[in-house]
Amino acid sequence: MKRVYLDNAATTRLIPEVLNEMMPYMTEVYGNPSSPHYFGQQSQMAVDRARQQVADAINAEANEIIFMSGGSEADNTAIRGVAERYAKKGRHIITTAVEHHAVLHTCQMLEKNGYEVTYLPVDEYGMVTVDQVREAIRPDTILVSIMFANNEVGTIMPIPEIGELCHEKGVLFHTDAVQAVGHLPIDVKAMHIDMLSMSAHKFHGPKGTGALYVRKGIVLPPLIYGGAQERNRRAGTENVPGIVGMGKAIELACTDLDEKNRRMMRLRDKLIEELPKRIPEIKLNGHPTKRLPNNVNFSIKYIEGESILLMLDLNGIAASSGSACTSGSLDPSHVLLAMGLTHEIAHGSVRMTLCDETSEDDIDYVLEVLPKVAERLRKMSPLYHG
Numbered sequence: 001m002k003r004v005y006l007d008n009a010a011t012t013r014l015i016p017e018v019l020n021e022m023m024p025y026m027t028e029v030y031g032n033p034s035s036p037h038y039f040g041q042q043s044q045m046a047v048d049r050a051r052q053q054v055a056d057a058i059n060a061e062a063n064e065i066i067f068m069s070g071g072s073e074a075d076n077t078a079i080r081g082v083a084e085r086y087a088k089k090g091r092h093i094i095t096t097a098v099e100h101h102a103v104l105h106t107c108q109m110l111e112k113n114g115y116e117v118t119y120l121p122v123d124e125y126g127m128v129t130v131d132q133v134r135e136a137i138r139p140d141t142i143l144v145s146i147m148f149a150n151n152e153v154g155t156i157m158p159i160p161e162i163g164e165l166c167h168e169k170g171v172l173f174h175t176d177a178v179q180a181v182g183h184l185p186i187d188v189k190a191m192h193i194d195m196l197s198m199s200a201h202k203f204h205g206p207k208g209t210g211a212l213y214v215r216k217g218i219v220l221p222p223l224i225y226g227g228a229q230e231r232n233r234r235a236g237t238e239n240v241p242g243i244v245g246m247g248k249a250i251e252l253a254c255t256d257l258d259e260k261n262r263r264m265m266r267l268r269d270k271l272i273e274e275l276p277k278r279i280p281e282i283k284l285n286g287h288p289t290k291r292l293p294n295n296v297n298f299s300i301k302y303i304e305g306e307s308i309l310l311m312l313d314l315n316g317i318a319a320s321s322g323s324a325c326t327s328g329s330l331d332p333s334h335v336l337l338a339m340g341l342t343h344e345i346a347h348g349s350v351r352m353t354l355c356d357e358t359s360e361d362d363i364d365y366v367l368e369v370l371p372k373v374a375e376r377l378r379k380m381s382p383l384y385h386g
């Protein structure tokens with residue numbers, strides 16, 4: 001059976017070239033980077049090389065990169081770190097209603113511990129404005145945390161403008177850039193970013209490895225205690241193969257980025273233009289132009305996202321939906337609800353996320369299968385009278 005993977009926002013394939021770089025660091029170069037002998041120093045050198053590769057990808061300095069277990073840990077480290085370190089200055093944090101749960105749940109935990117959090121609402125496209133942030137900043141605001149690009153609907157936030165505002169106001173600015181690193185050009189200096197979260201498995205690197213960029217001069221307490229690794233900023237023996245893989249993956253992802261994105265956007269736009277011609281009463285979610293090159297998100301009226309996914313899967317297509325049934329709850333996506341969609345419409349959403357390995361054939365296959373799936377499900381739907 002033909003299989004088409006369109007769930008690259010959930011995770012990506014580890015590319016063989018990256019795996020090849022990682023392999024020696026499991027069986028041959030296996031020293032602990034903290035050990036002063038030859039074995040250890042070889043590992044240490046590999047970690048340093050990867051740190052430079054990651055820094056170069058976002059125009060940072062190598063010593064501003066802290067390796068850790070992934071995007072969730074990076075978000076936790078940034079937000080909890082600022083909250084703890086700057087508690088005397090203030091206890092107010094600004095974020096958005098559409099963040100990843102790694103940010104939202106961390107903020108909710110802080111609310112239970114005496115912090116105040118402003119969750120900025122978004123417009124129908126999932127966007128916040130600089131003016132909203134400006135109006136929300138108070139004398140006791142210690143952190144603004146706003147995602148670079150949304151993982152569900154692909155909307156790209158006005159990050160450079162928000163960064164500039166935060167610097168003007170003297171407030172720290174963190175961005176969860178897990179969906180953006182390796183996908184969009186990023187320059188932490190030009191964009192006035194103080195802290196930035198990233199995760200290797202979202203750009204064809206290994207799972208369980210990520211990094212937090214922390215601008216020079218900002219000192220955060222660590223989340224994990226126990227050793228002097230990462231210059232006392234994150235304890236624990238380094239995941240050397242993972243870190244090496246992350247370095248290689250980010251370098252590859254940023255090579256010919258514009259060209260890869262142009263190709264992906266053409267395929268993305270083919271789905272965006274063709275699906276509404278073949279399926280009546282469907283609605284594109286997310287911003288029409290300020291969106292990730294690989295993101296397509298549609299609500300298909302009268303049917304359930306979960307049923308669509310099941311039927312797509314039976315036809316070999318892997319996608320994702322806005323409702324979190326898989327996690328045991330029937331609540332529709334908080335992102336779609338924040339954008340003003342009704343529960344009913346939000347439930348009928350499908351997300352398809354491409355990568356640079358997605359082919360025209362894959363897209364044509366989706367254009368053939370999805371309309372049939374939608375029609376079949378609508379025939380069974382008590383809500384549909386088309």
Ligand SMILES: *Cc1c(COP(=O)(O)O)cnc(C)c1O
Pocket residue numbers: 009010069070071072073100102147149150151176177178179199200202208209210
């Ligand atoms: C995937 C993702 C995360 C979590 O990253 P992990 O490495 O899986 O912990 C955080 N934020 C966003 C926007 C994501 O897409």
